[in-house]
Amino acid sequence: MVSIVREETEPAGSYACLAVRTSGDRRDETDRALVRIARTFSPRVEPLGAGRVVLAIDGLERRHGQTHAIGDALRRAAADRRLTVAVGIAATRVAAIVMATARTGVTVVPPGTEAASLAPLPLDALESLQGTGPRGAGWARVDTRDARRQSRHRHYRLAPSPASMQFEVSGPRQDTGSGDATVVSAVVTACRTVRRWGLRTLGELAALPSGELFERLGSIGTMLQRLARGQDLRPLVSDPGEPRFEQSLELEWPIDCTEPLAFALTRVLEPLCDRLERHDRGVAVLHLRLRLVTRARYERSLDLPIPLRDLRTLRTLILLDLESHPPPAGIDELTVAVDPALAPVVRFSLLDRVCPAPEALSTLLARLRALMGENRCGAPVLPNSHRPGAMDLQPFWVGPAPVVSTGVRSPPGDGPDGCAVVRRFRVPLDASVQMSRGQPASVGVRGLGSGGRVVAVAGPWRTSGEWWREAAGEAQARWDRDEWDVALSDGGIYRLSLDRDTGRWFVDGLVD
């Protein structure tokens, strides 16, 4: 649907805003698509997030015709990408954004009528302007995507993204979070006050005497009033776009073994690593996309412990990964894309040891993963549990030593504190035990081929826990067992365990 406020005869708008109602799940994807659409029309594009993008459309009349024709062209371009957008075109960014958000179809605001056009809209329309004010003096949006990425890749710094840079034009960068939150809170308070005054439309807010409004709400009040009148608080801040680190190679004949693939990878990685070096970036995550002779696609992702950009290492990592996860058919085309990160840090403080060479470490971990399998390689940690012998694995990473206090102490008898050390079998061995007067009398250990009469015994030491998992069909998680430390006539000292649920005996370990 196209609704035009007035059919103009000369170019009217300088800005267009595309807005699409998106669900939370697809928000990022839609935002990227909108930016791509906008870039096909103009190099001056400002992504706003939440399904909106603003672009400067000066000069497009010569290509598309009248202003509403530009709007139609934008809608068609969006429709080609299966997006239904509302387009607002106005001489100010604010008016364009508000119209695109409040209306459907194409809405063109004739120059000089921004305030009148916005006047009937409800005050809620101000919410659509969140993120359009100058940082520190306006209404800034806190972009949480950086924070999410930071938390995911905590071992390296990310390059600042364009989304978080867009507000920096009007003043020095401030800390995210508290400063923005204060401004947003002030705006929310001001909006609440305005509603308390009985104002319902932007026009009513715009009509208040500015001086008196300033006396009551300060600069926030005048800012809101200027927005309600459709006036811009700052110019459009164009987003130069994230440099893309992606390289493809279409092969003349399929590759189905490693050696030619190494050559092909070199051709792909060489320019990619050059570009990474020029931008002072390393590879945080490497994505390998293969098109196979069967027309199927095969993809792998490698999450690197330290950002690196050494061609040979990257090539080795890819080859190692493909050795353990070979594609099912020959390769027709290969593409390597990377998630960039700042160059690696090799030493975090003078008091820390120098990190291992990134290339060597990454290669070692890749070899270990190839050998052991996924999820079977990492750093051991002691979980917070009474479960005997419990151990967890966490991904290996290099960084400053974390200060972690779990309050978990090693179980007594398992450490070199003057006591004997128990060497645990990660897979306990089956044992046969004869009991006498409630204690083990003789033990046979099949896995070790040893056993004998019990000459000394201590126990039982009883532990049980996670009873709540029993009913959840997680019988393996619940435990209830007795442990005995026995010295056998063969001279060995063993730790036996009895599963009280099943009555089965095991040898958990032997004592040095």
Added chain:
Amino acid sequence: MAVERRPNEIGTAVYLELHAASAFSFLTAATSPEGLVERAAVLDYPAVALLDRDGVYGIPRFHRAAQAAGIRAIVGCELTMHAEGDGTSATTRPPWRWSLPVLVESRTGYRNLCRLVSRMKLRAPKGQGALTVSELDGHVDGLVALVGHVGLATERYGVGGLLDRLVGVFGRRHVYVEIQRHLHREQERENEALVTLASAFRVPVVATNGVRYAAPADRPLFDVLTCIRHGTDLDRAGRRLSHNGERYLKSEADMRELFRDHPAAVVATRDLGDRLAFTMADLGYRFPEYPVPDGGAMPAFLRQITDVGARERYRPFHEAARRQIARELDLIEKLDLAGYFLIVWDLVNFCRREDILVQGRGSAANSAVCYSLGITAVDPVGMDLLFERFLSEERGEWPDIDLDLPSGDRRERVIQYVYEKYGRLGAAMTANVITYRSRSAARELGKALALDPSRVDHLAKVLHGFEWTDPEERLDHRLRDAGLSRDAPRVRQFVELWRQIQHLPRHLGQHSGGMVICQGRLDEVVPLEPASMPGRVVVQWDKDDCAEMGIVKVDLLGLGMMAALQDALELINRPSSHGGSGASLDLAHLPPDDPAVYRMLQTADTIGVFQVESRAQMATLPRLRPERFYDIVVEVALIRPGPIVGQMVHPYLDRRAGRQPVSYPHPSLEPILRRTLGVPLFQEQLLRMAMTAAGFTGGEAEELRRAFGFKRSVERMRQIEVKLRAGMARRGIEGEAAEEIVRSISSFALYGFPESHAASFALIVYASAFLKAHYPAVFYTALLNNQPMGFYHPATLVKDAQRRGVRFACIDVQHSDWICAIEPSGVIRLGLRFVAGLREAVGRAMATGGPRASVGTPPSVRACPKCGCEDWRMIEASGPAAYYCSVCAHDWKVDTWASGADGRTRRFESVEDLIIRTGANRSELATLAEIGALNDFGRDRRSALWQIERAVRPAGPLLTPGPDGDRACDENTRVASPLLPMTSVERVIADYAGTGLTIGPHPMAMRRGELALRGVLRATDLPDARHGRRVRIAGAVITRQRPGTAKGFVFLTLEDETGIANVIVRPEVFDRQRAIIIEEPFVVVDGTLQIQEGVTAVKAERVERLPGQAPRSPSHDFY
């Protein structure tokens, strides 16, 4: 079972459990004291010791259960200790706490224990108290200490240092080294060290199991309680959970086997158990003695003052009264209770001196001595009340006198008087043990089991439910409602744990009014704790435990209506120059049988009247049609669970209306039941029936009532019933008559109401109704000033008052006090206390902001052109030269605008002046502006809002006015506002949001036109409509009720601008429309009209929400 064993006999047992904790250790143990005893009885223990954390909270229940099971209850406690210097600012060491189990050997030991715990508790915030070893010195006679693994704390006390010090403090004979064996490796290492240490210090070793729950099956609950204590869930609790499930009460054989390598430690439990001879049977408690003048005897003094009082009360002092008083005094003297009566008399005298209304109630009103002493206001002789209900020789219990006092400051003064008179350590409030109930249990269990929070929240709400529970609507049904399947494993565990945790103690609260006092030091009888309310001290036992332990309690109960009555009398008796009537009205001398009062009661015009304002009472009043005082007594007692469950309401009303003949179960009962037309309504009648029909004595009859009462036991009931039948048979009452008597007694005793209590309440009913009938403005002012109280929200009270012609003036900072006040013209000026979010200090500063001057009528306002209202208090400026009538919601304009400068004297010159002098903040000012309390500073509410935003913002140097320009007081600037005035609907919404009430038109009045088109009748239309016709009504839901006795029916009360209408919702309709009925503030109801004996109700068939803009009106919901 061990019931045959005498409690003090240990017999041949070798092992006794000397270290067990109950759920009174609050989240550190999982079994009730009774549960522990039950398990101990099964295991054939001769004695068990209960050691709860820092108190003897569970000891009375433990003692009682143990006595019943034939087990000796050994008393002990785990004292929280800390090292010297820990927790003080002088040291940087983190506080380290440990617990010292102590066992009581003698009464001296028990006293010392109570004093130690009291000292620890009273000097520290709740849960943070601790003692040092030095503080124990000199206060441990009769106590035995158990030193466990803490004795190895070498980093604090050095090797053996703690044991050495404890031996020094307690004496070698009173210290035992305690070893426990829960099958831990670390513990075993400690045990070896402890045994060596004990040998070095020549201290015996004793084995215990440190019991935290009765049986192995209780371990999950113990783990869940641990999670609740640490604020975590099972998946995250990790090593905070128990290592295994070994801390249950094990059998003697198990313990002997467990400690077979330390047989002496097992035998030592028996040796120590033999020494611990103290029992709770005699705590040495004595009720304080009253200081009789000239050192005379208390009984004689009581006789003297009773005689004086009786001559005052009984005019003439007739023979019946003389006989009754003499009989009572003889019994009081025989039971040595004279001191008790004198002390209660002293409290009543204090109230009289301090001009505090007081009235005894409960069974005390059966006593002519209490009546003569002025403790009660009901003449038991005149009303033929049964003294045995109050006091009997057979019962051997302290009598229970409850005093009703005005709630609030006046009651607090009486409590503080008791503290001052008997000392801070001689008097305390009784505790109220807060237990896990359905809702709290569901919430905390859900968190511990890591169930989805939104589901848990929903589940907690549905588990809370209404008072009544459908048998079919049990847990499964409610789980399904919450979207949970019982087949899900976590849900199954939830259900099991939810059942286990029910009624376990959660924390200690304070009873609303029970006070215990003691001759000497109460902290030697029971440990004292600080209450959360400043200046209050609370004992560790609840009222039942206190009674069980023989500690006398006086209930000082706060009654909102008493406070309202006292306020009302003060207003009435105030000289006319101060806004009062100058009358001299006294509650004791109200005109009896006032026709206006009975007319009001008969028409159920009783909103705000004590006790008879509920929906059920209002539905009964037109059918009962009270004509005299005794009818009010009956009315108070009739709408109670006892008569309702016993199906006595309808027979009584039918007999009263002559639809049913008056008959008696047996002719001998006619004198007893004649006053209630053959239907037993009071507990006294039940007692008399037993006395007359079965020849019971007064004491036996009271015993019968208790056996069938709230804490009924099947065994006891069976025994008493046999006795009752035998007695009736001896008197020739058999067959149907006997069955009817037994049936009425057994069903009625559970919830019956004493006649004396009903009579005491009836006096307050009459007084409040009298004030409502004759001094309505005073009555409603007093009610509003004592909110919250009663059945209805202030919004309903205001509307009810307005329908009676009472006029209100809006809240205005220039005129309002903190509380509501009556202006010389008779108008009630609403008080600032109703302003939401207004701090009391600020409100009181506003109320005392300046001189008050009489306020004249603005010159241009004459009357509302629509409704003719001439009361300018109901007329509000709504714009330039425009006014708004709060009576009919009419807006109109006049030719000349009367600005605020009308010559009236103000407390505050401007908003700025108000801010400077009161310190009101922006939010408070905005609320005041929105409700019209700042209209004097502008034209209307919005212009006031406009003004305050300017006033609260600092101007800055640029806009600061120069010497010739006053920014604050520029009248033109002050009044001018570009904002539009509020509409009628906006005003009402703002009123409800800002004060919870409105003196303007009822929200329904504004929609009446639209509703009339939809065929919606008004509340006043219903009595004129035909019975049985289909009607549609609408209104604000002011009450929602689902009584336990109504079989799932829900009762709604709807209010519109004409009055209130009752709606009955059938269970199936409620199930279908539960969300609307529970949550919507305004509803439209389609249903059938029922008119029976002047009682009107609509039987709902469909309930809809009333769409559109409406305020959030308050309601009282009784679930």
